[in-house]
Amino acid sequence: MFQCSNVPIIINHTNSMKINILKDICIGCGTCVALADGAFEMGADNKPLVKERPNNTDEEIINAARACPVSAIEIHSGSGNKLWPEN
Numbered sequence: 695m696f697q698c699s700n701v702p703i704i705i706n707h708t709n710s711m712k713i714n715i716l717k718d719i720c721i722g723c724g725t726c727v728a729l730a731d732g733a734f735e736m737g738a739d740n741k742p743l744v745k746e747r748p749n750n751t752d753e754e755i756i757n758a759a760r761a762c763p764v765s766a767i768e769i770h771s772g773s774g775n776k777l778w779p780e781n
């Protein structure tokens with residue numbers, strides 16, 4: 695489990711994606727957890743944690759990031775290309 699901190703969290707996901715949660719932007723709405731609870735869970739500080747071994751599909755995780763109302767989830771490919779947000 696990777697704890698949220700003031701520093702963005704980047705983890706490898708199946709060696710194909712990196713998930714970066716911007717805690718300072720996150721408003722703790724829980725949408726990402728509701729849509730991809732195999733990858734995210736709410737921490738004690740009401741900010742999501744990224745599970746060490748996410749078991750959602752890449753598509754499910756990207757869809758959860760797309761649904762974040764404040765774009766607090768960034769996703770990069772394993773090679774460093776930004777997958778979300780698109781700009």
Ligand code: SF4
Nearest residue numbers: 720721723724726762
């Ligand atoms: S959807 Fe976005 S704002 Fe809501 S808990 Fe997840 S990261 Fe935070």
